[in-house]
Amino acid sequence: MSNGTTQASQDMPPSGGFKPFRYERRLPKRGPSGVGMFAICGSIMAYGWYRVYLGLDERRELEREKIWSRIYLTPMLIAEADRDEYRRRCAAVDREREIMKDIPGWIPGEGVYHGKRYAPDTIANVPLHQQPGFKKE
Amino acid sequence: MLLSLIEIFAVILPVLLGIAYLTLAERKIMGSMQRRVGPNHIGLFGLLQPLSDGIKLLLKETIFPSQSDKIFFISAPLIIFTVNLLGWATIPFGEGNSISDMELGIIYLLAMSSISVVGIILAGWSGNSKYSLMGSLRTTAQLISYELVIGLTILTIIGVVGSYNLNEIILFQKHSIIFLLPLLPLFPILFISALAETNRVPFDLVESESELVSGAFTEYSSFSFALIFLVDKLEYGAMISMCTLINILFLGGYLVPFSYLFSDFLLIFLEPLFLGLKTCLLLFIFIWVRATLPRVKFNQLINLNWKCLLPITLGLFMLVISLLILIFPIDNINIQYLFLPFIFKNFKINKKFFNKFLILILILGFLSFFIYFIYISNILTKNII
Numbered sequence: 001m002s003n004g005t006t007q008a009s010q011d012m013p014p015s016g017g018f019k020p021f022r023y024e025r026r027l028p029k030r031g032p033s034g035v036g037m038f039a040i041c042g043s044i045m046a047y048g049w050y051r052v053y054l055g056l057d058e059r060r061e062l063e064r065e066k067i068w069s070r071i072y073l074t075p076m077l078i079a080e081a082d083r084d085e086y087r088r089r090c091a092a093v094d095r096e097r098e099i100m101k102d103i104p105g106w107i108p109g110e111g112v113y114h115g116k117r118y119a120p121d122t123i124a125n126v127p128l129h130q131q132p133g134f135k136k137e
Numbered sequence: 138m139l140l141s142l143i144e145i146f147a148v149i150l151p152v153l154l155g156i157a158y159l160t161l162a163e164r165k166i167m168g169s170m171q172r173r174v175g176p177n178h179i180g181l182f183g184l185l186q187p188l189s190d191g192i193k194l195l196l197k198e199t200i201f202p203s204q205s206d207k208i209f210f211i212s213a214p215l216i217i218f219t220v221n222l223l224g225w226a227t228i229p230f231g232e233g234n235s236i237s238d239m240e241l242g243i244i245y246l247l248a249m250s251s252i253s254v255v256g257i258i259l260a261g262w263s264g265n266s267k268y269s270l271m272g273s274l275r276t277t278a279q280l281i282s283y284e285l286v287i288g289l290t291i292l293t294i295i296g297v298v299g300s301y302n303l304n305e306i307i308l309f310q311k312h313s314i315i316f317l318l319p320l321l322p323l324f325p326i327l328f329i330s331a332l333a334e335t336n337r338v339p340f341d342l343v344e345s346e347s348e349l350v351s352g353a354f355t356e357y358s359s360f361s362f363a364l365i366f367l368v369d370k371l372e373y374g375a376m377i378s379m380c381t382l383i384n385i386l387f388l389g390g391y392l393v394p395f396s397y398l399f400s401d402f403l404l405i406f407l408e409p410l411f412l413g414l415k416t417c418l419l420l421f422i423f424i425w426v427r428a429t430l431p432r433v434k435f436n437q438l439i440n441l442n443w444k445c446l447l448p449i450t451l452g453l454f455m456l457v458i459s460l461l462i463l464i465f466p467i468d469n470i471n472i473q474y475l476f477l478p479f480i481f482k483n484f485k486i487n488k489k490f491f492n493k494f495l496i497l498i499l500i501l502g503f504l505s506f507f508i509y510f511i512y513i514s515n516i517l518t519k520n521i522i
Contacts, residue, residue, distance in 0.1 A: 041321055041322065044318055044321055045318065045319055045320075045321050045322075047318060048314055048316075048317075048318030048319030048320070048321070049319045049460060051313045051314035051318070051319070052297065052313045052314065052319050054313060055309060055312045055313025055314070056313070058312055058313075059309075059312065
Protein backbone atom coordinates (compact mmCIF):
# COMPACT_ATOMS: atom_id res chain seq x y z
CA MET A 1 0.00 0.00 0.00
CA SER A 2 2.68 2.49 0.99
CA ASN A 3 4.71 1.97 -2.20
CA GLY A 4 1.68 2.46 -4.44
CA THR A 5 1.67 5.05 -7.24
CA THR A 6 -1.23 7.03 -5.89
CA GLN A 7 -0.60 9.22 -2.88
CA ALA A 8 -2.10 7.82 0.23
CA SER A 9 -4.84 9.95 1.65
CA GLN A 10 -4.80 8.12 4.95
CA ASP A 11 -2.19 7.49 7.64
CA MET A 12 -1.09 3.89 7.23
CA PRO A 13 1.13 1.68 9.39
CA PRO A 14 4.83 1.51 8.42
CA SER A 15 5.85 -1.31 6.09
CA GLY A 16 6.22 -4.53 8.02
CA GLY A 17 3.81 -3.29 10.69
CA PHE A 18 4.45 -1.69 14.02
CA LYS A 19 7.09 -2.97 16.37
CA PRO A 20 5.74 -5.13 19.15
CA PHE A 21 5.14 -2.98 22.16
CA ARG A 22 4.77 -3.81 25.80
CA TYR A 23 1.21 -3.69 27.06
CA GLU A 24 1.51 -5.67 30.29
CA ARG A 25 2.88 -4.01 33.34
CA ARG A 26 6.21 -5.09 34.69
CA LEU A 27 6.31 -5.55 38.39
CA PRO A 28 9.63 -6.00 40.16
CA LYS A 29 10.21 -9.52 41.44
CA ARG A 30 10.11 -9.37 45.20
CA GLY A 31 10.36 -11.92 47.95
CA PRO A 32 11.32 -15.56 47.69
CA SER A 33 10.57 -17.55 44.53
CA GLY A 34 7.78 -20.09 44.33
CA VAL A 35 10.14 -22.99 44.88
CA GLY A 36 11.69 -21.15 47.80
CA MET A 37 8.32 -20.53 49.44
CA PHE A 38 7.32 -24.16 48.84
CA ALA A 39 10.57 -25.30 50.46
CA ILE A 40 10.19 -22.96 53.45
CA CYS A 41 6.55 -23.97 53.93
CA GLY A 42 7.46 -27.64 53.50
CA SER A 43 10.26 -27.51 56.03
CA ILE A 44 8.09 -25.75 58.60
CA MET A 45 5.36 -28.36 58.04
CA ALA A 46 7.89 -31.18 58.26
CA TYR A 47 9.10 -29.95 61.64
CA GLY A 48 5.49 -29.54 62.77
CA TRP A 49 4.60 -33.05 61.66
CA TYR A 50 7.64 -34.41 63.46
CA ARG A 51 6.34 -32.83 66.66
CA VAL A 52 2.82 -34.13 65.95
CA TYR A 53 4.32 -37.59 65.52
CA LEU A 54 6.04 -37.27 68.89
CA GLY A 55 2.78 -36.07 70.44
CA LEU A 56 0.78 -38.97 69.01
CA ASP A 57 3.48 -41.37 70.16
CA GLU A 58 3.40 -39.87 73.65
CA ARG A 59 -0.39 -40.14 73.76
CA ARG A 60 -0.31 -43.78 72.68
CA GLU A 61 2.35 -44.50 75.26
CA LEU A 62 0.19 -42.92 78.01
CA GLU A 63 -2.80 -44.95 76.81
CA ARG A 64 -0.75 -48.16 76.87
CA GLU A 65 0.53 -47.33 80.35
CA LYS A 66 -3.02 -46.74 81.57
CA ILE A 67 -4.24 -50.05 80.15
CA TRP A 68 -1.34 -52.02 81.65
CA SER A 69 -1.63 -50.30 85.03
CA ARG A 70 -5.30 -51.30 85.08
CA ILE A 71 -4.45 -54.85 84.05
CA TYR A 72 -1.94 -55.11 86.93
CA LEU A 73 -4.22 -53.39 89.44
CA THR A 74 -7.27 -55.56 88.70
CA PRO A 75 -6.33 -58.61 90.89
CA MET A 76 -5.55 -56.34 93.82
CA LEU A 77 -8.81 -54.48 93.48
CA ILE A 78 -10.75 -57.75 93.19
CA ALA A 79 -9.01 -59.12 96.29
CA GLU A 80 -9.82 -55.94 98.17
CA ALA A 81 -13.47 -56.20 97.16
CA ASP A 82 -13.58 -59.87 98.22
CA ARG A 83 -12.09 -59.09 101.61
CA ASP A 84 -14.58 -56.31 102.15
CA GLU A 85 -17.47 -58.53 101.12
CA TYR A 86 -16.33 -61.31 103.50
CA ARG A 87 -16.03 -58.86 106.40
CA ARG A 88 -19.52 -57.48 105.73
CA ARG A 89 -20.96 -60.98 105.49
CA CYS A 90 -19.44 -62.02 108.82
CA ALA A 91 -20.83 -58.89 110.47
CA ALA A 92 -24.26 -59.56 108.93
CA VAL A 93 -24.26 -63.15 110.21
CA ASP A 94 -23.32 -61.89 113.69
CA ARG A 95 -26.18 -59.40 113.61
CA GLU A 96 -28.57 -62.12 112.44
CA ARG A 97 -27.44 -64.42 115.28
CA GLU A 98 -28.03 -61.62 117.79
CA ILE A 99 -31.51 -60.84 116.45
CA MET A 100 -32.75 -64.43 116.01
CA LYS A 101 -31.26 -65.93 119.23
CA ASP A 102 -34.72 -66.56 120.75
CA ILE A 103 -36.00 -68.66 117.86
CA PRO A 104 -35.11 -72.32 118.23
CA GLY A 105 -33.70 -74.17 115.25
CA TRP A 106 -32.63 -71.01 113.39
CA ILE A 107 -29.27 -71.36 111.67
CA PRO A 108 -27.69 -67.95 111.17
CA GLY A 109 -26.09 -67.33 107.79
CA GLU A 110 -27.83 -70.22 106.15
CA GLY A 111 -28.08 -69.91 102.37
CA VAL A 112 -31.41 -69.67 100.62
CA TYR A 113 -30.31 -72.35 98.17
CA HIS A 114 -30.38 -76.13 98.71
CA GLY A 115 -26.70 -76.91 98.57
CA LYS A 116 -23.36 -76.21 100.25
CA ARG A 117 -21.82 -74.14 97.45
CA TYR A 118 -21.02 -70.57 98.48
CA ALA A 119 -23.18 -67.98 96.73
CA PRO A 120 -22.12 -64.35 97.15
CA ASP A 121 -24.76 -61.77 98.06
CA THR A 122 -26.25 -59.98 95.12
CA ILE A 123 -26.72 -56.87 97.26
CA ALA A 124 -23.87 -55.55 99.41
CA ASN A 125 -24.36 -56.24 103.12
CA VAL A 126 -24.64 -52.70 104.34
CA PRO A 127 -26.37 -52.20 107.71
CA LEU A 128 -29.49 -50.06 107.63
CA HIS A 129 -28.07 -47.07 109.48
CA GLN A 130 -25.16 -46.87 107.01
CA GLN A 131 -27.34 -46.92 103.93
CA PRO A 132 -27.87 -43.70 101.99
CA GLY A 133 -31.14 -41.97 102.75
CA PHE A 134 -31.48 -43.52 106.24
CA LYS A 135 -33.25 -41.23 108.69
CA LYS A 136 -33.28 -41.64 112.46
CA GLU A 137 -36.76 -41.84 113.85
CA MET B 138 -27.98 -22.64 90.13
CA LEU B 139 -26.83 -19.22 91.31
CA LEU B 140 -23.19 -20.14 90.77
CA SER B 141 -23.81 -21.26 87.22
CA LEU B 142 -25.72 -18.01 86.56
CA ILE B 143 -22.74 -16.05 87.86
CA GLU B 144 -20.49 -18.18 85.66
CA ILE B 145 -22.57 -17.36 82.58
CA PHE B 146 -22.61 -13.64 83.38
CA ALA B 147 -18.86 -13.71 83.99
CA VAL B 148 -18.45 -14.90 80.41
CA ILE B 149 -21.17 -12.92 78.63
CA LEU B 150 -20.62 -9.49 80.16
CA PRO B 151 -16.95 -9.24 79.16
CA VAL B 152 -17.87 -10.53 75.69
CA LEU B 153 -20.51 -7.80 75.29
CA LEU B 154 -18.07 -5.20 76.59
CA GLY B 155 -15.46 -6.53 74.19
CA ILE B 156 -17.89 -6.27 71.27
CA ALA B 157 -18.72 -2.69 72.21
CA TYR B 158 -15.10 -1.67 72.51
CA LEU B 159 -14.08 -3.55 69.36
CA THR B 160 -16.08 -0.96 67.41
CA LEU B 161 -14.02 1.78 69.03
CA ALA B 162 -10.77 -0.12 68.46
CA GLU B 163 -11.63 -0.59 64.81
CA ARG B 164 -12.35 3.11 64.32
CA LYS B 165 -9.16 4.09 66.14
CA ILE B 166 -6.92 1.63 64.26
CA MET B 167 -8.42 2.47 60.89
CA GLY B 168 -8.07 6.13 61.72
CA SER B 169 -4.38 5.80 62.47
CA MET B 170 -3.85 3.71 59.33
CA GLN B 171 -5.55 6.39 57.24
CA ARG B 172 -3.75 9.27 58.98
CA ARG B 173 -6.81 10.43 60.88
CA VAL B 174 -7.38 10.83 64.60
CA GLY B 175 -10.49 8.70 65.00
CA PRO B 176 -13.13 9.31 67.70
CA ASN B 177 -11.53 11.35 70.51
CA HIS B 178 -14.20 13.71 71.84
CA ILE B 179 -16.35 11.66 74.20
CA GLY B 180 -14.43 10.68 77.31
CA LEU B 181 -10.68 10.30 77.56
CA PHE B 182 -9.27 9.34 74.11
CA GLY B 183 -12.87 8.72 72.99
CA LEU B 184 -13.24 5.84 75.45
CA LEU B 185 -16.92 6.56 76.07
CA GLN B 186 -17.80 6.57 72.37
CA PRO B 187 -19.36 3.04 72.34
CA LEU B 188 -21.53 3.97 75.34
CA SER B 189 -22.75 7.13 73.67
CA ASP B 190 -23.49 5.23 70.44
CA GLY B 191 -25.48 2.66 72.39
CA ILE B 192 -27.47 5.28 74.31
CA LYS B 193 -28.17 7.16 71.10
CA LEU B 194 -29.57 4.02 69.45
CA LEU B 195 -31.62 3.09 72.52
CA LEU B 196 -33.28 6.52 72.69
CA LYS B 197 -34.45 6.44 69.08
CA GLU B 198 -37.92 5.36 68.04
CA THR B 199 -38.40 1.78 66.84
CA ILE B 200 -40.08 1.84 63.45
CA PHE B 201 -41.99 -1.18 62.18
CA PRO B 202 -42.75 -1.30 58.46
CA SER B 203 -46.56 -1.37 58.16
CA GLN B 204 -46.75 -4.59 56.12
CA SER B 205 -44.08 -6.45 58.08
CA ASP B 206 -44.50 -9.64 60.07
CA LYS B 207 -44.11 -8.13 63.53
CA ILE B 208 -43.30 -11.31 65.47
CA PHE B 209 -40.50 -12.42 63.16
CA PHE B 210 -39.36 -8.83 62.71
CA ILE B 211 -38.74 -8.54 66.44
CA SER B 212 -37.49 -12.08 67.02
CA ALA B 213 -34.92 -12.15 64.19
CA PRO B 214 -32.36 -9.85 65.87
CA LEU B 215 -32.97 -11.64 69.15
CA ILE B 216 -32.25 -15.01 67.50
CA ILE B 217 -29.06 -13.69 65.94
CA PHE B 218 -27.95 -12.09 69.20
CA THR B 219 -28.75 -15.09 71.43
CA VAL B 220 -27.28 -17.69 69.12
CA ASN B 221 -24.05 -15.78 68.73
CA LEU B 222 -23.66 -15.57 72.49
CA LEU B 223 -24.62 -19.25 72.99
CA GLY B 224 -21.48 -20.25 71.11
CA TRP B 225 -19.40 -19.02 74.04
CA ALA B 226 -20.57 -21.88 76.24
CA THR B 227 -17.88 -24.27 75.03
CA ILE B 228 -14.95 -21.88 74.69
CA PRO B 229 -12.33 -22.89 77.28
CA PHE B 230 -10.64 -19.95 79.04
CA GLY B 231 -8.14 -22.13 80.82
CA GLU B 232 -7.50 -25.78 81.54
CA GLY B 233 -10.94 -27.10 82.54
CA ASN B 234 -12.22 -23.53 82.73
CA SER B 235 -15.31 -23.29 80.55
CA ILE B 236 -19.06 -23.11 81.11
CA SER B 237 -19.60 -26.50 79.48
CA ASP B 238 -16.79 -28.87 78.54
CA MET B 239 -18.76 -30.66 75.81
CA GLU B 240 -17.44 -33.73 74.04
CA LEU B 241 -18.92 -32.45 70.76
CA GLY B 242 -17.99 -28.83 71.46
CA ILE B 243 -16.81 -28.01 67.98
CA ILE B 244 -19.93 -29.45 66.35
CA TYR B 245 -21.96 -27.33 68.76
CA LEU B 246 -20.03 -24.21 67.71
CA LEU B 247 -20.59 -24.95 64.02
CA ALA B 248 -24.29 -25.59 64.65
CA MET B 249 -24.66 -22.29 66.49
CA SER B 250 -22.95 -20.33 63.74
CA SER B 251 -25.27 -22.01 61.21
CA ILE B 252 -28.43 -21.17 63.12
CA SER B 253 -27.60 -17.47 62.95
CA VAL B 254 -28.15 -17.75 59.17
CA VAL B 255 -31.80 -18.52 59.96
CA GLY B 256 -31.98 -15.25 61.86
CA ILE B 257 -30.59 -13.37 58.87
CA ILE B 258 -33.16 -14.95 56.51
CA LEU B 259 -35.95 -14.06 58.94
CA ALA B 260 -34.65 -10.50 59.27
CA GLY B 261 -34.54 -10.05 55.50
CA TRP B 262 -37.91 -11.64 54.86
CA SER B 263 -40.04 -10.27 57.68
CA GLY B 264 -39.44 -6.60 56.83
CA ASN B 265 -41.49 -7.04 53.64
CA SER B 266 -38.94 -5.22 51.53
CA LYS B 267 -37.66 -6.88 48.37
CA TYR B 268 -34.25 -5.27 48.76
CA SER B 269 -33.66 -6.66 52.22
CA LEU B 270 -34.95 -10.06 51.02
CA MET B 271 -32.42 -10.09 48.19
CA GLY B 272 -29.76 -8.98 50.65
CA SER B 273 -30.59 -11.85 52.97
CA LEU B 274 -30.43 -14.37 50.11
CA ARG B 275 -27.00 -13.12 49.10
CA THR B 276 -25.80 -13.27 52.70
CA THR B 277 -27.07 -16.83 52.98
CA ALA B 278 -25.33 -17.92 49.74
CA GLN B 279 -22.06 -16.49 50.98
CA LEU B 280 -22.28 -17.87 54.50
CA ILE B 281 -23.25 -21.35 53.39
CA SER B 282 -20.51 -21.65 50.78
CA TYR B 283 -17.80 -20.49 53.14
CA GLU B 284 -19.02 -22.65 55.98
CA LEU B 285 -18.05 -25.64 53.84
CA VAL B 286 -14.39 -24.64 53.81
CA ILE B 287 -14.45 -23.90 57.53
CA GLY B 288 -16.03 -27.29 58.17
CA LEU B 289 -13.42 -29.11 56.11
CA THR B 290 -10.58 -27.28 57.85
CA ILE B 291 -11.98 -28.19 61.23
CA LEU B 292 -12.50 -31.78 60.06
CA THR B 293 -8.81 -31.99 59.17
CA ILE B 294 -7.85 -30.91 62.68
CA ILE B 295 -10.33 -33.36 64.17
CA GLY B 296 -8.64 -36.05 62.08
CA VAL B 297 -5.29 -35.24 63.69
CA VAL B 298 -6.57 -34.93 67.25
CA GLY B 299 -9.25 -37.62 67.14
CA SER B 300 -11.64 -35.65 69.32
CA TYR B 301 -14.37 -33.05 68.90
CA ASN B 302 -13.66 -31.57 72.33
CA LEU B 303 -12.11 -28.08 72.22
CA ASN B 304 -10.14 -28.73 75.40
CA GLU B 305 -8.70 -31.92 73.91
CA ILE B 306 -7.63 -30.03 70.80
CA ILE B 307 -5.76 -27.47 72.91
CA LEU B 308 -4.18 -30.11 75.12
CA PHE B 309 -2.99 -32.02 72.05
CA GLN B 310 -1.26 -28.85 70.90
CA LYS B 311 0.28 -28.57 74.36
CA HIS B 312 1.75 -32.06 74.11
CA SER B 313 2.95 -31.68 70.51
CA ILE B 314 3.02 -28.22 68.91
CA ILE B 315 0.54 -25.52 67.86
CA PHE B 316 -1.23 -26.53 64.65
CA LEU B 317 -0.01 -23.41 62.85
CA LEU B 318 3.20 -25.29 62.02
CA PRO B 319 2.09 -28.71 60.76
CA LEU B 320 -1.04 -27.35 59.05
CA LEU B 321 0.52 -24.10 57.81
CA PRO B 322 -1.45 -23.78 54.51
CA LEU B 323 -4.76 -24.32 56.30
CA PHE B 324 -4.31 -21.27 58.52
CA PRO B 325 -4.63 -18.60 55.77
CA ILE B 326 -7.47 -20.62 54.22
CA LEU B 327 -9.40 -20.62 57.49
CA PHE B 328 -8.59 -16.95 57.99
CA ILE B 329 -9.93 -15.99 54.54
CA SER B 330 -13.04 -18.10 55.13
CA ALA B 331 -13.51 -16.41 58.48
CA LEU B 332 -13.33 -13.02 56.76
CA ALA B 333 -16.05 -14.14 54.35
CA GLU B 334 -18.10 -15.85 57.05
CA THR B 335 -18.21 -12.68 59.12
CA ASN B 336 -18.96 -10.50 56.04
CA ARG B 337 -15.84 -8.44 56.52
CA VAL B 338 -13.96 -6.45 53.92
CA PRO B 339 -12.97 -7.57 51.24
CA PHE B 340 -16.04 -9.87 51.22
CA ASP B 341 -18.62 -7.41 52.54
CA LEU B 342 -20.81 -7.38 49.43
CA VAL B 343 -23.89 -8.27 51.39
CA GLU B 344 -23.69 -5.04 53.32
CA SER B 345 -21.68 -2.63 51.21
CA GLU B 346 -22.13 0.23 53.67
CA SER B 347 -23.15 3.09 51.41
CA GLU B 348 -24.69 1.34 48.38
CA LEU B 349 -26.95 -1.31 49.88
CA VAL B 350 -27.48 0.26 53.33
CA SER B 351 -26.60 -2.92 55.22
CA GLY B 352 -28.26 -5.49 52.95
CA ALA B 353 -30.68 -7.70 54.84
CA PHE B 354 -31.09 -5.24 57.71
CA THR B 355 -32.30 -2.16 55.86
CA GLU B 356 -35.62 -1.99 57.69
CA TYR B 357 -34.22 -2.07 61.21
CA SER B 358 -33.94 0.87 63.54
CA SER B 359 -33.28 1.75 67.16
CA PHE B 360 -32.76 -1.08 69.65
CA SER B 361 -33.22 -3.97 67.21
CA PHE B 362 -30.67 -2.26 64.97
CA ALA B 363 -28.34 -1.96 67.95
CA LEU B 364 -28.60 -5.71 68.56
CA ILE B 365 -27.81 -6.44 64.94
CA PHE B 366 -25.09 -3.84 64.89
CA LEU B 367 -23.41 -5.39 67.92
CA VAL B 368 -23.49 -8.96 66.73
CA ASP B 369 -24.18 -9.13 63.07
CA LYS B 370 -24.19 -6.00 60.99
CA LEU B 371 -20.47 -5.55 60.98
CA GLU B 372 -20.22 -8.96 62.61
CA TYR B 373 -18.37 -7.79 65.68
CA GLY B 374 -19.66 -10.59 67.87
CA ALA B 375 -19.12 -13.20 65.18
CA MET B 376 -15.67 -11.70 64.61
CA ILE B 377 -14.61 -12.22 68.21
CA SER B 378 -15.98 -15.76 68.40
CA MET B 379 -14.47 -16.65 65.02
CA CYS B 380 -11.06 -15.27 66.06
CA THR B 381 -11.28 -17.27 69.28
CA LEU B 382 -12.04 -20.40 67.27
CA ILE B 383 -9.08 -19.81 64.92
CA ASN B 384 -6.97 -19.15 67.97
CA ILE B 385 -8.02 -22.42 69.61
CA LEU B 386 -7.55 -24.44 66.42
CA PHE B 387 -4.24 -23.01 65.23
CA LEU B 388 -2.56 -20.91 67.91
CA GLY B 389 -3.15 -23.13 70.92
CA GLY B 390 -5.96 -21.18 72.60
CA TYR B 391 -5.11 -20.48 76.22
CA LEU B 392 -1.67 -22.12 76.09
CA VAL B 393 1.05 -19.96 77.61
CA PRO B 394 4.46 -20.08 75.88
CA PHE B 395 7.24 -21.21 78.24
CA SER B 396 4.58 -22.17 80.76
CA TYR B 397 7.14 -24.14 82.81
CA LEU B 398 8.55 -20.79 83.97
CA PHE B 399 5.35 -19.94 85.83
CA SER B 400 3.75 -21.50 88.87
CA ASP B 401 0.40 -23.27 88.55
CA PHE B 402 -1.31 -20.56 90.57
CA LEU B 403 -0.02 -17.86 88.24
CA LEU B 404 -1.05 -19.87 85.18
CA ILE B 405 -4.71 -19.74 86.28
CA PHE B 406 -4.59 -16.00 85.61
CA LEU B 407 -2.21 -16.10 82.66
CA GLU B 408 -4.16 -18.62 80.57
CA PRO B 409 -7.28 -16.46 79.93
CA LEU B 410 -4.98 -13.48 79.40
CA PHE B 411 -3.06 -15.26 76.66
CA LEU B 412 -6.31 -16.44 75.06
CA GLY B 413 -7.35 -12.79 74.91
CA LEU B 414 -3.98 -11.58 73.64
CA LYS B 415 -3.85 -14.08 70.78
CA THR B 416 -7.47 -13.30 69.87
CA CYS B 417 -6.66 -9.58 69.89
CA LEU B 418 -3.78 -10.20 67.49
CA LEU B 419 -6.14 -11.95 65.07
CA LEU B 420 -8.75 -9.20 65.49
CA PHE B 421 -6.09 -6.61 64.69
CA ILE B 422 -5.32 -8.48 61.44
CA PHE B 423 -9.07 -8.44 60.64
CA ILE B 424 -9.11 -4.66 61.04
CA TRP B 425 -5.84 -4.29 59.16
CA VAL B 426 -7.32 -6.18 56.21
CA ARG B 427 -10.35 -3.90 56.29
CA ALA B 428 -8.15 -0.81 56.15
CA THR B 429 -6.08 -2.25 53.28
CA LEU B 430 -8.12 -4.16 50.72
CA PRO B 431 -10.86 -3.08 48.30
CA ARG B 432 -14.08 -5.09 47.87
CA VAL B 433 -14.16 -8.08 45.50
CA LYS B 434 -16.91 -8.77 42.96
CA PHE B 435 -19.59 -11.34 43.74
CA ASN B 436 -18.39 -13.81 41.07
CA GLN B 437 -14.85 -13.47 42.44
CA LEU B 438 -16.15 -14.22 45.91
CA ILE B 439 -17.93 -17.40 44.86
CA ASN B 440 -15.14 -18.50 42.48
CA LEU B 441 -12.54 -18.07 45.20
CA ASN B 442 -14.50 -20.41 47.39
CA TRP B 443 -15.57 -23.13 44.96
CA LYS B 444 -12.65 -23.17 42.53
CA CYS B 445 -9.74 -22.27 44.77
CA LEU B 446 -10.18 -22.74 48.50
CA LEU B 447 -12.39 -25.84 48.48
CA PRO B 448 -10.16 -27.98 46.16
CA ILE B 449 -7.06 -26.97 48.11
CA THR B 450 -8.73 -27.79 51.40
CA LEU B 451 -9.98 -31.14 50.07
CA GLY B 452 -6.49 -31.99 48.81
CA LEU B 453 -4.92 -31.00 52.12
CA PHE B 454 -7.52 -33.04 53.97
CA MET B 455 -6.57 -36.13 51.97
CA LEU B 456 -2.87 -35.35 52.44
CA VAL B 457 -3.23 -34.99 56.20
CA ILE B 458 -5.15 -38.25 56.50
CA SER B 459 -2.53 -39.97 54.33
CA LEU B 460 0.25 -38.58 56.50
CA LEU B 461 -1.51 -39.72 59.65
CA ILE B 462 -1.88 -43.22 58.27
CA LEU B 463 1.75 -43.12 57.21
CA ILE B 464 3.19 -42.06 60.53
CA PHE B 465 0.79 -43.69 62.88
CA PRO B 466 -1.54 -46.66 63.36
CA ILE B 467 -5.19 -46.27 62.72
CA ASP B 468 -6.33 -46.41 66.34
CA ASN B 469 -5.61 -42.70 66.77
CA ILE B 470 -7.39 -41.55 63.64
CA ASN B 471 -11.14 -41.77 63.85
CA ILE B 472 -11.52 -42.34 60.15
CA GLN B 473 -14.87 -44.02 60.56
CA TYR B 474 -16.24 -40.78 62.05
CA LEU B 475 -14.74 -38.67 59.30
CA PHE B 476 -16.13 -40.57 56.37
CA LEU B 477 -19.52 -41.44 57.78
CA PRO B 478 -21.27 -38.28 56.49
CA PHE B 479 -19.87 -38.77 53.00
CA ILE B 480 -21.04 -42.33 52.53
CA PHE B 481 -24.74 -41.56 52.89
CA LYS B 482 -24.78 -38.49 50.73
CA ASN B 483 -25.94 -38.23 47.14
CA PHE B 484 -23.31 -36.42 45.16
CA LYS B 485 -24.59 -34.19 42.37
CA ILE B 486 -21.59 -32.33 41.04
CA ASN B 487 -21.14 -30.27 37.90
CA LYS B 488 -19.01 -32.39 35.59
CA LYS B 489 -16.74 -29.62 34.30
CA PHE B 490 -15.98 -28.43 37.78
CA PHE B 491 -15.59 -31.92 39.14
CA ASN B 492 -12.96 -32.97 36.57
CA LYS B 493 -10.58 -30.26 37.66
CA PHE B 494 -9.81 -31.57 41.08
CA LEU B 495 -10.86 -35.18 40.56
CA ILE B 496 -7.32 -36.04 39.49
CA LEU B 497 -5.84 -34.44 42.60
CA ILE B 498 -8.18 -36.31 44.89
CA LEU B 499 -7.66 -39.59 43.07
CA ILE B 500 -3.89 -39.31 43.33
CA LEU B 501 -4.01 -38.47 47.00
CA GLY B 502 -6.65 -41.10 47.64
CA PHE B 503 -4.54 -43.70 45.89
CA LEU B 504 -1.58 -42.58 47.97
CA SER B 505 -3.59 -42.95 51.14
CA PHE B 506 -4.81 -46.44 50.18
CA PHE B 507 -1.25 -47.45 49.30
CA ILE B 508 -0.04 -46.22 52.64
CA TYR B 509 -2.96 -47.98 54.29
CA PHE B 510 -1.77 -51.29 52.83
CA ILE B 511 1.73 -50.59 54.13
CA TYR B 512 0.18 -49.98 57.51
CA ILE B 513 -1.81 -53.21 57.39
CA SER B 514 1.32 -55.19 56.60
CA ASN B 515 3.05 -53.27 59.37
CA ILE B 516 0.42 -53.99 61.96
CA LEU B 517 0.53 -57.71 61.29
CA THR B 518 4.13 -57.80 62.41
CA LYS B 519 3.76 -55.39 65.29
CA ASN B 520 2.10 -55.83 68.64
CA ILE B 521 0.32 -52.60 69.49
CA ILE B 522 -0.11 -53.00 73.23
